[in-house]
Amino acid sequence: MTETVRRPTRQQAAVLAALDEVQEFMSAQQLHSRLREQGASVGLATVYRTLTALAADDEVDVLRTDEGESVYRRCASEDHHHHLVCRACGRAVEVDGPAVEDWAARVSAAHGFRDVRHTLEIFGTCDRC
Amino acid sequence: MTETVRRPTRQQAAVLAALDEVQEFMSAQQLHSRLREQGASVGLATVYRTLTALAADDEVDVLRTDEGESVYRRCASEDHHHHLVCRACGRAVEVDGPAVEDWAARVSAAHGFRDVRHTLEIFGTCDRC
DNA sequence: GCAAACTTGACAATGATTCTCATTTCCGTC
DNA sequence: GACGGAAATGAGAATCATTGTCAAGTTTGC
Ligand SMILES: [Mn+2]
Ligand SMILES: [Mn+2]
Ligand SMILES: [Zn+2]
Ligand SMILES: [Zn+2]
Numbered sequence: 001m002t003e004t005v006r007r008p009t010r011q012q013a014a015v016l017a018a019l020d021e022v023q024e025f026m027s028a029q030q031l032h033s034r035l036r037e038q039g040a041s042v043g044l045a046t047v048y049r050t051l052t053a054l055a056a057d058d059e060v061d062v063l064r065t066d067e068g069e070s071v072y073r074r075c076a077s078e079d080h081h082h083h084l085v086c087r088a089c090g091r092a093v094e095v096d097g098p099a100v101e102d103w104a105a106r107v108s109a110a111h112g113f114r115d116v117r118h119t120l121e122i123f124g125t126c127d128r129c
Numbered sequence: 130m131t132e133t134v135r136r137p138t139r140q141q142a143a144v145l146a147a148l149d150e151v152q153e154f155m156s157a158q159q160l161h162s163r164l165r166e167q168g169a170s171v172g173l174a175t176v177y178r179t180l181t182a183l184a185a186d187d188e189v190d191v192l193r194t195d196e197g198e199s200v201y202r203r204c205a206s207e208d209h210h211h212h213l214v215c216r217a218c219g220r221a222v223e224v225d226g227p228a229v230e231d232w233a234a235r236v237s238a239a240h241g242f243r244d245v246r247h248t249l250e251i252f253g254t255c256d257r258c
Numbered sequence: 259g260c261a262a263a264c265t266t267g268a269c270a271a272t273g274a275t276t277c278t279c280a281t282t283t284c285c286g287t288c
Numbered sequence: 289g290a291c292g293g294a295a296a297t298g299a300g301a302a303t304c305a306t307t308g309t310c311a312a313g314t315t316t317g318c
Contacts, residue, residue, distance in 0.1 A: 007284055007295060029274075043298035048275065064193050068305090069274070075191030084240055095236050100229050104251055107224050111213055114163030120249040122233055136264060136315055158305075172267035177306065197275090198305070 006053055014040040015050045016074070019060060024090035025071035025083075063121055086126035096120075135182055143169040144179045146204070148189060153202035153219035154212075192250055215255035224251075 006012065018031050018038075021099070026034075032047045051072050054060040060072045063083070077094050080101075084093040100120065108116040135141065147167075148159050155163075161176045180201050183189040189201045192212070204210070207221050209230070213222040229249065237245040 009296065010307095011281075011297070027274090037168070045276080045299080046297055048146055049296085064197060068193065068197050068199070070197070084237060084242055084245075087244075093240050095240075097229075097236070099232055099234050100226075102250075103226050107226070108213060108251055108253055111222050111224075113153035113215070113253035114211055114256075115216075115250070116213075116251055116253035118249065118251040120247065121210055122237055122242070122247040124237055124245035127243075138265065138314075140266070156305085170267095173266085175266055176308080178265085 005035050006050075010015045011042045011046050012050050013077070014042055015047055016054070016059075019072065019074040022073075023063075023092065025063060025065075025073040025085060025092055026090070027065075027069050029069075031072075063119070082122070083121045084124065084126075086129055087123050088125055088129035091126055091128070130191070132214055140171045140175050141179050144176055145169055145183070145188075148201065148203040152221065154190075154192060154194075154202045155212060155219070156194075156198050156200050158198075160201070192248070211249045211251070213251045213253065213255075215258055216252050217254055217258035220255055220257070 007044050013033055015031060018034055018040075019026070028047050028051055031051070032042065032044045034092065035042050035047070044110075051062075051070075051129050052061065055062045059074070060071070061075050061083070062070055063085075065071055073083075073092060075094055077096075078106075079096075081094050081096050082100075084095055086092070097120075104116070131156050143164055144160060147163055147169075148155070157173070157176050157180055161171065161173045161179070164176070178190065180191075180199075184191045184201065187207075188203070190212070191199055191201050192202050192214075194200055200219075202212075202221060202235075204223055206225075208225075210225050212224050213224055213227075215221070226249075233245070233247050
């Protein structure tokens with residue numbers, strides 16, 4: 001639990017601001033070009049570093065697309081939750097599943113697994129697509 | 130659902146045999162070196178191709194590690210299921226969660242998502258580690 | 259056996275992510 | 289406000305799993 005202490009910089013603020021503008025999960029590369037278009041020049045390495053730090057602090061959620069790319073999103077919920085992600089437009093809906101959490105805990109315990117963590121994402125086509 | 134029809138070859142049999150020997154999820158690279166050690170020389174590209182084909186036919190399960198590497202496993206169950214994976218030794222236990230399946234279907238429908246698919250894996254430390 | 263179609267494998271190419279390190283920025287202190 | 293050490297940045301190189309290429313080897317139906 002070492003808290004990541006980063007000095008506030010223009011670049012980091014820009015990355016966070018860019019994330020706040022969208023509802024979609026976005027890759028580092030996408031955010032980088034988006035920032036360039038907006039005139040806010042931020043190095044690609046810095047975008048990666050910032051996203052990694054934000055994810056470590058649970059300020060943003062990360063998930064892997066089918067293609068293996070990491071995509072990030074600033075979620076409304078602070079608490080543990082999951083996502084319904086549109087394969088076409090990338091839009092995401094935050095969902096919560098107490099029953100799933102219980103099930104995961106129960107199954108883990110039953111098999112003697114410790115320090116468990118789980119990943120659960122639902123991919124589909126949203127009603128707008 | 131175009132069925133992948135591959136001509137049977139020594140190489141493909143070797144990959145499948147290697148998978149059958151282990152309980153762990155293994156990467157293409159790991160399987161490749163394992164095969165070389167055993168004297169069964171199979172090209173790396175062929176290992177990748179075979180694994181991709183097997184996964185497409187649901188003969189093997191695939192999942193992504195935290196590091197983003199694809200790992201494959203020949204599971205006992207033919208049906209849809211999930212895994213409890215040991216972070217340390219890689220050992221995996223097949224688990225089944227009807228409640229989770231229902232939840233996923235319900236949530237997807239509630240938000241108008243179609244053609245949904247989900248990924249759910251639990252990572253932890255097994256009792257032997 | 260034969261030709262067409264498929265598979266293999268050595269190697270190159272790709273592409274996201276990480277590393278390097280010289281330069282710039284931050285921040286507490288004087 | 290200027291200073292100095294620490295942290296952050298960015299351009300480009302390096303990494304590394306995965307995919308593409310294509311000539312040579314195999315398989316299959318005839
Ligand atoms: Mn959960
Ligand atoms: Mn399921
Ligand atoms: Zn959509
Ligand atoms: Zn273990």
